[in-house]
Amino acid sequence: MTDYDGYYDTHDGAPAEAAGRPDGEHGMTRRQLMRHAGWFGGAVVLTVAGGEVISHIADPRGSTAEAATGTAAAGSGALRFVQVSDSHIGFQGPANMDVAGSFTEAVDQVNSLGFRPDFVMHSGDLTHLSTAGQFDQVKHMMSGLKTDRVFTVPGEHDSIGDAGRAYRRTFGTGTLGDGWYSFDTHGVHFIALVNTLSLEKLGHLGDDQIGFVRKDLAGLSSDTPVVVFSHIPLFAMYPKWGWSTDDALKVIALLRRFSSVTCLNGHVHQLFTKTEGNITFHSATTTAYPLPRPGRAPAPTPQVVPARQLKDALGIRSVGYRQGDRELAVKDQRLA
Numbered sequence: 001m002t003d004y005d006g007y008y009d010t011h012d013g014a015p016a017e018a019a020g021r022p023d024g025e026h027g028m029t030r031r032q033l034m035r036h037a038g039w040f041g042g043a044v045v046l047t048v049a050g051g052e053v054i055s056h057i058a059d060p061r062g063s064t065a066e067a068a069t070g071t072a073a074a075g076s077g078a079l080r081f082v083q084v085s086d087s088h089i090g091f092q093g094p095a096n097m098d099v100a101g102s103f104t105e106a107v108d109q110v111n112s113l114g115f116r117p118d119f120v121m122h123s124g125d126l127t128h129l130s131t132a133g134q135f136d137q138v139k140h141m142m143s144g145l146k147t148d149r150v151f152t153v154p155g156e157h158d159s160i161g162d163a164g165r166a167y168r169r170t171f172g173t174g175t176l177g178d179g180w181y182s183f184d185t186h187g188v189h190f191i192a193l194v195n196t197l198s199l200e201k202l203g204h205l206g207d208d209q210i211g212f213v214r215k216d217l218a219g220l221s222s223d224t225p226v227v228v229f230s231h232i233p234l235f236a237m238y239p240k241w242g243w244s245t246d247d248a249l250k251v252i253a254l255l256r257r258f259s260s261v262t263c264l265n266g267h268v269h270q271l272f273t274k275t276e277g278n279i280t281f282h283s284a285t286t287t288a289y290p291l292p293r294p295g296r297a298p299a300p301t302p303q304v305v306p307a308r309q310l311k312d313a314l315g316i317r318s319v320g321y322r323q324g325d326r327e328l329a330v331k332d333q334r335l336a
């Protein structure tokens with residue numbers, strides 16, 4: 001089970017001591033903290049303020065500067081974006097009696113970050129049941145985000161019964177194929193993939209989409225940082241529960257020549273980080289309800305936890321990048 005060393009203990013819904021794990025600062029073990037720190041690359045100083053781990057990256061030009069996700073980067077020209085995930089608007093159940101309220105809190109938290117993100121990515125399961133009303137509601141809620149652009153990728157809950165047609169009517173403008181696309185900003189190349197189209201094709205990209213990625217990457221220099229969004233992880237987090245993408249290795253092979261690749265996914269409703277060579281994978285948490293850790297329950301069903309633990313399990317992620325840095329800086333925050 002070494003694949004799961006990267007879990008943040010605060011996000012699994014169980015007290016760390018009860019699970020027999022050392023409880024480090026804010027529930028992260030020291031080893032996990034260091035692994036998180038290692039993500040920033042270069043010389044990194046971590047400080048803890050207000051319950052969060054804040055990173056400072058040693059500026060290659062000599063002076064220590066706030067990481068792009070820090071509070072002092074305004075006006076620095078850094079890229080800063082936010083990932084939210086798995087809002088499941090329309091879900092009703094004891095695991096969270098008010099998912100709309102939780103998502104509203106997440107939107108408010110994004111708007112209170114102290115900087116205006118260049119964009120916000122919702123990495124899927126926007127809705128719970130793909131109804132027109134749920135799509136309208138989540139779109140309306142995201143219109144309250146103080147950002148220039150909102151991007152999405154579909155989750156399997158956004159593709160129920162219609163292979164994603166209602167999703168694409170709401171969010172698919174300007175996308176290719178079944179809803180995939182790419183864009184560039186601040187020297188970073190972004191690709192948004194679809195691996196949730198139908199229950200028969202869950203965790204599958206397909207040759208058309210892989211062909212798109214091949215062409216899309218062909219003209220890029222290998223030192224371009226690449227960020228790939230998908231709902232279901234592109235790594236084998238837990239295939240038994242469908243937490244993997246069966247043909248992802250074909251895309252991974254295309255990404256191998258790049259010096260910095262970051263894959264950001266949702267779907268698993270918990271934080272997890274894993275590095276394989278040049279590629280780092282970050283599973284995001286949810287704004288709706290926790291799911292069990294892999295293999296710790298008979299099935300990945302919504303977990304009912306005490307109210308305080310629910311708060312600890314939900315969150316948002318901010319990501320920063322300054323041109324010239326080798327890696328992106330990822331910061332996960334619980335819902336306040």
Ligand SMILES: [Fe+2]
Nearest residue numbers: 086125155267
């Ligand atoms: Fe989900």
Ligand SMILES: [Fe+2]
Nearest residue numbers: 125155156267
């Ligand atoms: Fe999902």
